Amino acid sequence: MSERVFSGATRIESVPGNDRGIAYGDGVFETMRAARGGIAWWPAHWTRLQEGARRLGITPPDPAFVRAQADELLADDDAVLKLIVTRGSGGRGYAPDAGAAPTWVLSRHALPPAAPAAGVVLRWCSTRLALQPALAGIKHCNRLEQVLARGEWNDPAAPDRDAFEGLMRSVEGDVVSATAANLFVLRTGRWWTPRIDRCGVAGVCRRWLLDDLDARESRLDVTDIETADAVFLCNAVRGILPVARLGTRTWTPHAQVAAARERLAQANPAFSAINPETT
Structure with a gap:
């Protein structure tokens, strides 16, 4: 460094x-x-x-x-x-x-290691995000909730210790994001992402994808995620990360996710080196 x-x-x-x-x-x-x-x-x-x-x-x-x-x-x-x-x-x-x-x-x-080629594995975090609209969306320096959440699967007894990321909910139970990424789900032919008006970070990659995918923001619950047709994470360092498994629910590679990754690579040269087939 x-x-x-x-x-x-x-x-x-x-x-x-x-x-x-x-x-x-x-x-x-x-x-x-x-x-x-x-x-x-x-x-x-x-x-x-x-x-x-x-x-x-x-x-x-x-x-x-x-x-x-x-x-x-x-x-x-x-x-x-x-x-x-x-x-x-x-x-x-x-x-x-x-x-x-x-x-x-x-x-x-240094750039982070490549993500699994088959898609990432997620887990549910027990740590909840507090509601604070005055801080919602911005990337302020107090990220102790994410630190606690990310530490959960360091426990040798924790399930899904092989998880790449964890999904976090608010104290009211709605799904907000991963610990270090935003979340998109495909349901009934449309892409959705959680609202970031009470907690969470409004990601830069998320903003680009809201326009590219004509996605909608909504309160999403656990069932909305686990029954989705496709799921991916995104952030400004890794771009789009397809999700392969969350708990017992699995997803196969989806054409719409692959197409979004290709458009991102074309629109932003920084992501052109991320080959959807190998990362």
């Missing part, structure tokens, strides 16, 4: 110990896929980061400066780029300092 840390426009050695991102998760972040130095969906990522910063009352850094630093860090590589923006340093206590310079960190990471 390579990284650069800044306070406002000044490069610094490391994130200060009194940074509010460390103390309270007081910040937002974006995780992006880069191919040959080009960043997939950069405008959409920056728009979501700005919206998250606006809701939290954080002034984000200059986008042109951030992009210039990102381009230098990537150096034409195929990689994952992560951008974290926090409120900056502050004293003890929750009250935010309106004059604090934001801390921001750019880091470059």
Whole structure:
């Protein structure tokens, strides 16, 4: 991993110990896929980061400066780029300092291993997502619910320890997303995805697919998922991931999922290297 840390426009050695991102998760972040130095969906990522910063009352850094630093860090590589923006340093206590310079960190990471060629295996997570409309949709830095959920199948006694991902529900029982991906299901000839108005992250890849698939948003329950004709996950790093199994329910490869993956690869060069037959 390579990284650069800044306070406002000044490069610094490391994130200060009194940074509010460390103390309270007081910040937002974006995780992006880069191919040959080009960043997939950069405008959409920056728009979501700005919206998250606006809701939290954080002034984000200059986008042109951030992009210039990102381009230098990537150096034409195929990689994952992560951008974290926090409120900056502050004293003890929750009250935010309106004059604090934001801390921001750019880091470059290796691409993740290829997903199973036959499709991914999912499990249901026991950890539920709390309802908080003020934070719904944005990618804020407090992701402890996802951390707890992802840790569930590290237990040697846990079922489906071979699962690639886990599906999370809200405290009211509706299905929201996977721990690190959005969810789409095909039912009665139409694609559906859970609403992200009370909790969850409104993914950048999800936004593209809502338009591409003419998909609809709705409250979905467990039965809606388990009886669907096809299911896939998506995020901005891996693109579209077909689902092969959830518990005892299995799905065979579906032509509509394969077609969506092909359109994504054509529309976004960062995903052109993801061969639907091998990843």
